[in-house]
Amino acid sequence: MFKFELQKTAKDSKARLGKIITPHGEIETPIFMPVGTRATVKTMTPEEVKDLGAQIILSNTYHLFLKPGMDIIEKAGGLHKFMNWDKPILTDSGGFQVFSLSGNRKITEEGVEFRSHIDGSKKFISPEVSIDIQNTLGSDIIMAFDECAPYPSSYEYIYDSMMRTTRWAERCKAHHTREDQALFGIIQGGMYKDLREISAKDLVSMDFPGYAVGGLSVGEPLEIMNEVLDHTTEFMPQNKPRYLMGVGSPDYLFEAVERGIDMADCVLPTRIARNGTVMTSQGKLVIKNAKYKEDFSPLDPECDCYTCRNYSRAYMRHLFNVDEILGLRLATIHNLRFLIKLMEDIRESIRGDYFLEFKSDFYRKYGYNK
Numbered sequence: 001m002f003k004f005e006l007q008k009t010a011k012d013s014k015a016r017l018g019k020i021i022t023p024h025g026e027i028e029t030p031i032f033m034p035v036g037t038r039a040t041v042k043t044m045t046p047e048e049v050k051d052l053g054a055q056i057i058l059s060n061t062y063h064l065f066l067k068p069g070m071d072i073i074e075k076a077g078g079l080h081k082f083m084n085w086d087k088p089i090l091t092d093s094g095g096f097q098v099f100s101l102s103g104n105r106k107i108t109e110e111g112v113e114f115r116s117h118i119d120g121s122k123k124f125i126s127p128e129v130s131i132d133i134q135n136t137l138g139s140d141i142i143m144a145f146d147e148c149a150p151y152p153s154s155y156e157y158i159y160d161s162m163m164r165t166t167r168w169a170e171r172c173k174a175h176h177t178r179e180d181q182a183l184f185g186i187i188q189g190g191m192y193k194d195l196r197e198i199s200a201k202d203l204v205s206m207d208f209p210g211y212a213v214g215g216l217s218v219g220e221p222l223e224i225m226n227e228v229l230d231h232t233t234e235f236m237p238q239n240k241p242r243y244l245m246g247v248g249s250p251d252y253l254f255e256a257v258e259r260g261i262d263m264a265d266c267v268l269p270t271r272i273a274r275n276g277t278v279m280t281s282q283g284k285l286v287i288k289n290a291k292y293k294e295d296f297s298p299l300d301p302e303c304d305c306y307t308c309r310n311y312s313r314a315y316m317r318h319l320f321n322v323d324e325i326l327g328l329r330l331a332t333i334h335n336l337r338f339l340i341k342l343m344e345d346i347r348e349s350i351r352g353d354y355f356l357e358f359k360s361d362f363y364r365k366y367g368y369n370k
């Protein structure tokens with residue numbers, strides 16, 4: 001069964017501490033979820049992801065629907081077994097990828113016709129198909145099928161898209177039967193505060209066990225995201241988890257937590273790791289830079305990860321210079337640990353009532369001149 005316990009709300013911001021209970025384990029919030037798009041957190045074994053302190057991972061319905069396909073995952077006994085991950089999994093509904101990855105899409109009230117970005121074959125996803133796929137995957141938290149409208153979009157487009165997403169949410173709820181999966185509604189409405197209010201109120205009236213804020217981190221300035229998010233969380237229930245989709249750099253995570261967000265996911269840390277960019281307490285570091293050629297200090301002296309305890313910047317620079325696969329793995333270990341540890345420290349700062357101080361200290365050291 002699924003439960004959310006709100007444990008504390010900060011006095012000087014909307015930051016909150018909570019705990020999510022799922023059939024595959026508990027999740028302390030605020031939480032950052034590593035992304036395992038195609039049933040793997042790229043270059044990591046599940047044991048390594050667990051050792052980093054990850055409590056839940058995200059996988060993508062769109063990708064798994066195309067490859068390996070639902071029949072194989074069904075025969076494997078579901079996604080947990082297939083990928084050998086026994087902690088919680090959240091799957092998205094496929095909406096975002098259908099609109100951002102596939103070719104010539106046709107959106108109708110019924111659903112979305114599209115061509116696979118892999119082989120160009122014709123595919124169709126609807127609210128019902130998305131729920132059936134996620135049921136087969138067996139994830140603990142599943143998302144309603146939605147449209148994440150591009151940025152910028154006109155008021156009229158966002159209104160029509162948001163109202164259809166609400167009608168699709170209704171269909172998802174009607175079609176979803178598995179008691180051991182929690183279906184979250186996704187609030188849309190673009191950058192328009194009045195539409196965000198309408199979307200939130202309509203979805204809250206459908207009584208989902210949790211709510212995501214979609215349609216953000218789509219290229220809008222951070223200031224706009226902050227404003228829209230601050231407005232939207234006002235209409236989200238206190239006693240249910242709030243999930244901001246697609247957010248993952250340290251500043252975006254701090255700003256989201258400050259505005260009452262409990263969960264976030266992003267491919268950023270694993271993606272930039274594979275091209276040699278690592279996050280450290282002193283800011284981002286591009287390891288191929290010549291200045292690290294004879295730098296035998298760890299990526300981040302303040303980091304407790306396996307990479308920082310055993311390897312130097314010079315060694316990491318060498319691995320990336322000669323395209324050694326180990327470099328991708330060691331950088332991924334570090335970036336994931338960096339964000340997971342950051343969320344652990346954020347939780348501690350909320351517990352001890354110094355979140356805003358922690359945020360400004362971190363910003364100063366990281367080099368955010370905000």
Ligand SMILES: CNc1nc2cc(C(N)=O)ccc2[nH]1
Pocket residue numbers: 092095096146147148149186213214215216217218245246247
């Ligand atoms: C990276 N930014 C991002 N924005 C997102 C919005 C959605 C959504 N469903 O609106 C999903 C994934 C997202 N990722």
Ligand SMILES: [Zn+2]
Pocket residue numbers: 299300303304305306307308309333334335337
């Ligand atoms: Zn490290």
